[in-house]
Amino acid sequence: MENSKKWGIMSRAVVVTILLLVPRTIIDFYGFDLVPVNTVVGAFISGAIFTIAIIFTGTFTDFKESEKVGGDLAASLKALYNDSRVLPLGDEAPARVFRAHVRDLHRTMQACFSQNTWNLPDINREMDKVNKDIRILSYLNVAPPLIAKMRNELGVLDKMTNRIEVIIRTDFIPAAYALAEVATASVILLLLFLKMDPYIEGVIIFVVVCSMLVGLLLLIRDMDNPFEIGSNTYADVDLETLNYLTTYFDEQDREMEQAGTWSSSDTNTIMP
Numbered sequence: 001m002e003n004s005k006k007w008g009i010m011s012r013a014v015v016v017t018i019l020l021l022v023p024r025t026i027i028d029f030y031g032f033d034l035v036p037v038n039t040v041v042g043a044f045i046s047g048a049i050f051t052i053a054i055i056f057t058g059t060f061t062d063f064k065e066s067e068k069v070g071g072d073l074a075a076s077l078k079a080l081y082n083d084s085r086v087l088p089l090g091d092e093a094p095a096r097v098f099r100a101h102v103r104d105l106h107r108t109m110q111a112c113f114s115q116n117t118w119n120l121p122d123i124n125r126e127m128d129k130v131n132k133d134i135r136i137l138s139y140l141n142v143a144p145p146l147i148a149k150m151r152n153e154l155g156v157l158d159k160m161t162n163r164i165e166v167i168i169r170t171d172f173i174p175a176a177y178a179l180a181e182v183a184t185a186s187v188i189l190l191l192l193f194l195k196m197d198p199y200i201e202g203v204i205i206f207v208v209v210c211s212m213l214v215g216l217l218l219l220i221r222d223m224d225n226p227f228e229i230g231s232n233t234y235a236d237v238d239l240e241t242l243n244y245l246t247t248y249f250d251e252q253d254r255e256m257e258q259a260g261t262w263s264s265s266d267t268n269t270i271m272p
Contacts, residue, residue: 009222013215017207024192024206033195041190045209048183052216055176059223062167063237066226070239072160076153077106077245080130081252083150087142094140098133103249105130105157110246113239116228118168123161130154168225180220184213 027033035041081102084095105126112118131154138147188210196202222228226237 009218010211010215012218013211014207016214017210020188020192020210021203021206024203027192028199028202033193035190035193036195041194044190045187048187048213051183052180052213052220055180056216056220056223058176059220063223063226066164066167066237069160069164069227070237070242073109073157074241074245076157076160077102077242078248079153080150080157081249083146083153085252085256087137087146089137089140089142094133094136098130098137099249099253101126101129101133106242106245106249109161110243113227113242118165118227120161120165127154127158127161164227168227177220180217184217187213 081099084098084102087095089095105123108119108122108126112123134147134150134154137150138144191206191209194202194206196205227239228236
């Protein structure tokens with residue numbers, strides 16, 4: 001799996017390049033490779049690579065920001081869950097409902113990531129439930145600093161979910177993508193008719209340049225949505241921290257359930 005993620009895009013680029021070698025061989029065989037190698041050709045290829053590099057830098061910035069999302073979402077959800085465990089309440093029912101809604105919010109986010117569809121309305125509905133729980137806790141005279149902390153964590157979650165929506169739905173300058181595609185196609189077309197002797201060296205140069213350009217173009221397309229999950233995606237952010245929360249929440253729920261049972265048993269033993 002790790003090797004497929006590492007070499008997947010490069011292998012696809014090599015396959016495309018091998019397919020391009022067929023018309024290149026035919027053109028060379030019939031002597032249609034009439035474009036001479038000169039400084040203008042070199043400058044044109046360098047310009048195309050420079051253009052693609054600029055677009056790659058823009059998409060890489062969003063990708064690096066997206067790498068933090070899984071950990072930040074997990075940290076805020078975990079903080080909300082744990083805050084509910086220290087509330088000074090005589091009746092634990094509101095805190096249990098609060099934790100259940102936090103877990104529902106977590107499950108909704110996981111479902112969106114796994115289905116590659118960021119359903120912001122569903123997430124907002126789950127966040128509204130948590131927000132109403134916080135309001136109920138404020139009516140129960142929970143300390144204002146705790147209420148403020150929970151509201152702050154919920155605000156952080158709201159900010160991150162909206163940022164994810166923007167990253168997923170917004171393409172990085174569609175006109176720039178079109179320019180990169182045209183530049184790549186133009187360079188490949190030029191290389192098809194470029195006269196390169198000896199033949200073996202020409203083929204090596206053709207393979208290297210085409211593989212690099214096609215690979216960069218495929219990588220940029222894949223990085224544009226860093227939250228895609230599947231066998232055909234290669235540049236994805238790691239959401240394992242967010243997925244681990246399910247195990248953590250289960251463990252904490254069992255621990256609280258056992259603690260509640262022990263507490264009830266101890267009380268019954270002490271009472272006459």
